[in-house]
Amino acid sequence: MDDQAPLLAIALLADRNKRPGALLLRAAGAVPADDAALAALARTAPVFLPAGGDPVDALLQAGCRVLPAEGWLAGDWYMAPPGKPNQRQLASRALALQLAQLVAADADNHEIEALLRRDPALSYHLLRLVNSLGMGLSKKITSFAQAILILGRNQLRRWLNLMLFSSREGDERGPMLMARAASRARLMELLARECGMDKTGQELAFMAGMFSLLGVLFGMPLEEVLAPLRLDPALSAAVLRHEGDAGSLLRIAELAEAADFAALPALLSAMPLRHEDFNASLLQAHAWAMDVVRDEAGAGHG
Structure with a gap:
C-alpha cells in the first residue's frame, strides 16, 4: 500500500450559539485539487483550514x-x-436511559411508544430528527407508529439513539455531541463497508460509534451506562474494550478526531483500508452529520 494519499482529519466548530456550524480540516500533506468529495463537503458547511499555516492551494x-x-x-x-442535573433533568435522563434499554433489547413497539408518551420532549425530538431533510422522505412522519412503518426497526433504532444526544434539556453540549456521535457512527459504518463487511457488520460499527459516546452524554462511566442495556457481546466488546473489527474502527475514529496522523496509518493498514477510502469516508460522514444537525435545528424552528 505504497504511495498513499495524505490523511485528513476534521474537527467540529461551534457557532456563537454553541451549535455545529462549520468544520476545521487538517491535512497531513498536499491534497489533490480535483477532490470531489471535499468540494461537496464545502457546499454542505463552511470548511476552514487552521490559521497560521501555509494554505494549501488545492484545498482553497x-x-x-x-x-x-x-x-x-x-x-x-x-x-x-x-x-449537576436538577430533578427534572434527572427524571429526563432516567427516561432516556430506559428508552435506550428498550431499543437495545429490541422491545415491542408498544413499549417504546408508551415510554415516549411519558416524555413529550423525547417524542418531539424523535419526530424532528426523522423528518430531517437528510432522511430523504417524501412525506412528514407524524407519529411513532408511522416512523416504525416507514423506517423499519433498524433505521428507527439509529434515530432513537441519535435522538438521545439532542434531547438533553438544559445541556448546551447536546447539539455538538449529536454531531460528534453522528459523524463518528457514520464514519465507522462507511469504513466497515470499505472493509467488505456485510450489512450486519456495518450496523454493528454504526451502533458502536453511537454507544461509545453515551458515557460523555450522561456524565457517567460508560460501563455503568451500558450495563442495563444488555448489548450484543460483540457490540459491548467493541465499545468497552476496542475488540473485534468494530473495536478497531472505533479506535480509528477516535484517532481521526484527535488528528493523530502518526498512529492512524498502522491501524488503517491492519484493516486494511486505503488512505483514499478513509479520506472519502471521513468527508462523507461529516457531510451527513452536518445535514442531520442542520435539518434537526431547522425543523425545531419550523
Whole structure:
C-alpha cells in the first residue's frame, strides 16, 4: 500500500450559539485539487483550514477557507462532563436511559411508544430528527407508529439513539455531541463497508460509534451506562474494550478526531483500508452529520 494519499482529519466548530456550524480540516500533506468529495463537503458547511499555516492551494480551490480569528468556537469543550442535573433533568435522563434499554433489547413497539408518551420532549425530538431533510422522505412522519412503518426497526433504532444526544434539556453540549456521535457512527459504518463487511457488520460499527459516546452524554462511566442495556457481546466488546473489527474502527475514529496522523496509518493498514477510502469516508460522514444537525435545528424552528 505504497504511495498513499495524505490523511485528513476534521474537527467540529461551534457557532456563537454553541451549535455545529462549520468544520476545521487538517491535512497531513498536499491534497489533490480535483477532490470531489471535499468540494461537496464545502457546499454542505463552511470548511476552514487552521490559521497560521501555509494554505494549501488545492484545498482553497476545493472551497476551503482559512479560519478567521473570531466567530467560531473550537476545541472539545462539549466532551467535558455535564453540570449537576436538577430533578427534572434527572427524571429526563432516567427516561432516556430506559428508552435506550428498550431499543437495545429490541422491545415491542408498544413499549417504546408508551415510554415516549411519558416524555413529550423525547417524542418531539424523535419526530424532528426523522423528518430531517437528510432522511430523504417524501412525506412528514407524524407519529411513532408511522416512523416504525416507514423506517423499519433498524433505521428507527439509529434515530432513537441519535435522538438521545439532542434531547438533553438544559445541556448546551447536546447539539455538538449529536454531531460528534453522528459523524463518528457514520464514519465507522462507511469504513466497515470499505472493509467488505456485510450489512450486519456495518450496523454493528454504526451502533458502536453511537454507544461509545453515551458515557460523555450522561456524565457517567460508560460501563455503568451500558450495563442495563444488555448489548450484543460483540457490540459491548467493541465499545468497552476496542475488540473485534468494530473495536478497531472505533479506535480509528477516535484517532481521526484527535488528528493523530502518526498512529492512524498502522491501524488503517491492519484493516486494511486505503488512505483514499478513509479520506472519502471521513468527508462523507461529516457531510451527513452536518445535514442531520442542520435539518434537526431547522425543523425545531419550523
